[in-house]
Amino acid sequence: MLGLAALVAGAVAGAVWGLGIAACGLAGMVALHVQNLRALKRWVQSPVETPIPSGRGVWETVFAALHRFSRELSRERRSLAEALQRFRNAGEAMPDAVVMLDAGHHIEWCNAAGQTYFGLDGERDKGALVFNLIRQPEFAAYLAADRSGQALLLKSDRGGGLLISVQLIPYGDQEKLLIGQDVTEFERVATVRRDFVANVSHEIKTPLTVISGFIETIQTTGPAPQQLERYLSLMAEQAHNMQRLVEDLLVLSALENESNSVAGEPVAIAPLMNALLRDAQSLSGGRHDIQLEVQAPGAILGSEIELRSAFGNLISNAIRYTAQGGKVGIRWQMTDGAGLFSVEDSGIGIPAEHIPRLTERFYRVDRSRSRATGGTGLGLAIVRHVLLRHDATLNIDSEPGRGSRFTLKFPATRMVAVVPPPEHQLQLAASR
């Protein structure tokens, strides 16, 4: 266009005019390009989200192409950011600890469980060396040995003494994921199980050794009539101990399987207390002064068999750990709607340091004394489970040499003030 105009002007008005017009046209074009280039430069130097300027002439096409390209980039950036956020949300939702490490073991990111288990701070500890924050020597050794894939058991000192199973998983370009799983409860159960098997084996070993010892003696020396009777009675005693142990274990395992609280039926207090007194008197054989006091009899909502077993355990302990001539007091009373059952004795008492552990399975203050009186060490463990199932609590007061008092407290919600009439009890019994 511009060339044609210059040629026409040159032909009509002379070469000077033609050249002049061509020069003016060129200057205009240069000015247009410079203006568009400036706009482009300004845009390039401005923040990422600044809209692209609208160009003129050929620049319109260039800017339109740039605009498309920039829109595409923004979309990709958004979808990448969304994917990253989704990944982080998933990481946060994980119950296990996740810590992302770079090739040099610097922390890049960690989720909420990572912060709890290892005591890390997602923001503050970003870029820190992980072994400066998880400081157990075995962890540093684990990182150095690069035993990726294998788990390490770590007692977390900053995470409230949790037991964490830690695993390092390599990914990407020498980066690593540190995964931590809370195995505190799992390890506790495993320890309880190991202790339990060891205890049961130990408890059964003693009577079995005695019995097999006598059998061997009889086999080698032949039955000596004067000894035989004594051997047989000792063997019977040991067999009886084993039988008691197995029975108690069965009761305990049944109670543990039924871990929910019992709905129960009203169990009348007065007849239960009288039955317990009779059992106590026969166990004592007249060697103790046993008193029963029942204030405000009513009923407990619960299982009669379980309650009788728990109360009976406490009474039999009081008798067994109280010397001849000692006193045993059994009492039922109500305070503020709650029911209190207590057994008090003037026996050997229990040193304070043992009291918190008495309800553990097989825990005895004096093993030989308990065994000598036929104890399995499971009585109070059974009591504890029965109480759990009846929403009740146990309190132990004791002083060595002076005696002990075991008190069971049943909440008001478990108490029935009036005993149901006998016909109702019969109906309940029939519907069971």
Ligand SMILES: Nc1ncnc2c1ncn2[C@@H]1O[C@H](COP(=O)(O)OP(=O)(O)OP(=O)(O)O)[C@@H](O)[C@H]1O
């Ligand atoms: N009234 C008490 N006086 C003194 N010590 C007691 C009394 N009651 C319990 N103990 C101590 O608590 C321990 C645990 O009691 P628990 O009833 O669980 O077991 P046990 O009496 O030895 O055996 P089991 O009751 O299974 O026959 C006993 O071995 C004993 O040392």
Ligand SMILES: [Mg+2]
């Ligand atoms: Mg006992």
